[in-house]
Amino acid sequence: MKIPKLKIGDLVANMPIVQGGMGVGVSLSNLASAVANCGGIGVISAVEPGFNLDDYYKDKFKANMEGLTYHIRKAKELAPDGIIGVNIMTVLTNFEEMVKLSVKEKVDIIFAGAGMPMKLPALVKGSLTKIAPIVSSGKVAKLICKQWDRKHNYIPDAIVVEGPEAGGHLGFSPEQLEHREDFALTDLVKEVLEAIKPFEEKYNKTIPVIAGGGLYSAEDISEVLKAGASGVQMATRFVATEECDAAIEFKESYVNATEDDVYIIKSPVGLPGRAIYNKFVSDVYENGKPKGIKCVNCIKTCNPKETLYCIADALIQAQRGNLDKGFAFAGAKVHKIKEITSVKNIFEELKEGLSKIEE
Known part of the structure; x- marks a missing residue:
């Protein structure tokens, strides 16, 4: 074409x-x-x-x-x-x-x-x-x-x-x-x-x-x-x-992702989100809010008292390659x-x- x-x-x-x-x-x-x-x-x-x-x-x-x-x-x-x-x-x-x-x-x-x-x-x-x-x-x-x-x-x-x-x-x-x-x-x-x-x-x-x-x-x-x-x-x-x-670790999480790794999360933004499942996601949704996270007041719709984690902090950590403290968003075809x-x-x-x- x-x-x-x-x-x-x-x-x-x-x-x-x-x-x-x-x-x-x-x-x-x-x-x-x-x-x-x-x-x-x-x-x-x-x-x-x-x-x-x-x-x-x-x-x-x-x-x-x-x-x-x-x-x-x-x-x-x-x-x-x-x-x-x-x-x-x-x-x-x-x-x-x-x-x-x-x-x-x-x-x-x-x-x-x-x-x-x-x-x-x-x-x-x-x-x-x-x-x-x-x-x-x-x-x-x-x-x-x-x-x-x-x-x-x-x-x-x-x-x-x-x-x-x-x-x-x-x-x-x-x-x-x-x-x-x-x-x-x-x-x-x-x-x-x-x-x-x-x-x-x-x-x-x-x-x-x-x-x-x-x-x-x-x-x-x-x-x-x-x-x-x-x-x-x-x-x-x-x-x-x-x-x-x-970071390279963030990119490698895409290369290593399988179709089964794609997970729908409930984001503090108030919308569902598609991410790559990892230990951070597992810990947050099974064990609750991590300790020592500061709210950076980035989202109008976020209530720090109720949210499970700070999304800005989680995404910053992931961008730097610290995927034990955050996660990577990704589309449904990431496994390709x-x-x-x-x-x-x-x-x-x-x-x-x-x-x-x-x-």
């Missing part, structure tokens, strides 16, 4: 691939710039990007603002001609500040999930930064478009629809995840396309739909493109790469990853695979 370019307004990605945002510290400037240099859209995660700075525990807000500024500038420096985005979870306590900072630093696009970013258009007003909400259904896509249209006279520049096979936080109930075959990504794409049609007609503007969740191969990409998606979001696939910002490779090799493999698929 002829590989389509992904067009989001005046942004044009030569490969229709968006690298999913992965926190804490899994997708920062190194990974994002590598993806952008290969023709995709590289994405920095805005979840605790200052975790490695000396003053993180003294002034978390300042450290995270400095961390995000550094990684946006570094990614742009490493990929001067590439497209760089930032993924900002709506439930972050500093969501608005992170959006304003990203706009100030002239990021190309902001992806916002884990909640409905109803104020987002007002926060980017007057800038060239594109905005793309992340949704799990046509119903949510319609609701966001309706609110943005009514309150801001604006519609999304793109929409990401994440299916139930994604890694990290999921927009599905545990019951729905048990029957995830009922929520096929191709069906969700069609559902979102139908939901946004009236808004596209009203504004005489195409809203590209980007599909993600459990995509691994060229065949997976082809299937959702044929269903009407303009592009795909892939995250898990880019973790076991030389350029990924996580067998080696650590390069971002370039993945792009070449997917390009070659897509070129061999019939239209």
